[in-house]
Amino acid sequence: MTTVLAFLGSPRRDSTNKMLLEAVQAVAPEGIDVVAYDGxxxxxxxNEDVDVDGHRPAGFDALRSAAAAADAVLVVTPEYNGTMPATIKNMIDILSRPFGDSAVKGKPAAVIGSAFGQYGGVWAQEEARKALGIAGAQVLEEPQLAVAGAAPRFEATPPAEDPEIVAGIHAVLDALVAAAQELEPAAS
Structure with a gap:
């Protein structure tokens, strides 16, 4: 079983990215457990000043532990003003510490998302991939999944029933699993 820890960039109840993450969980092939991180x-x-023993927020440790325990990471992000939302940037900042030994160091990571616009949030995805790479993750540049015009598209056909989206999800998950399996002998 390969565990993929998924991070959702939009807490909005009717977020198209939430719908996309739910589709990822629904269509994940057997042997892949996609776990959505909550909170x-x-x-x-x-804030580096509070990231010290005795002052560190409990949420920092919980986030780092969850990421360290996963085999791979998947970020599902909208695009806000041409970049990733603060929730995703903050998550990456927290995971990037301690410097040089982050919870995502060497861990396979992919970024997907949806947006209302015609490009599907590709700028946000590029920024998230860049930040994850700097944090130490083994970021997969391909395959990519950027769903444009998501609101009307998902209204017409839910993402878990859209053959193009399902194929994109499978490609991303397959790539994450392959990358995680390549790391297994090194971890043993």
């Missing part, structure tokens, strides 16, 4: 929007913003 990104409740984490305090990263």
């Amino acid at each position: 990104l929007d409740k984490l305090p913003f990263y």
Whole structure:
């Protein structure tokens, strides 16, 4: 079983990215457990002054432990003003510490998302991939999944029933699993 820890960038109840993450969980092939991390929007913003023993917010340790225990990471993000939302940036900042030994160091990571616009949030995805790479993750540049015009598209056909989206989800999950399996001998 490969565990993929998924982070949702939008806490909005009717978020198209929430619908996309639910589709990822629904269509994940056998042997892949996609676990959605809950509570990104409740984490305090990263501050190095409080990231010390005795002062560290409990949420920081919980986030780092969950990421460290997963085989791979999947970020599902909308695009806000041409970049990723603060919840995703804050999550990456927290995971990036301790410097040089982050909870995502060497861990396979992919970024997907949906947006109302015609490009499907590709700028947000590029920014998230860049930040994850700097944090130490083994970021997969391909395959990518950026769903444009998501609101009307999902209204017409739910993402878990859209053959193009399902194929994109499978490609991303297959790539994450392959990357995680390549790391297994090194971890043993």
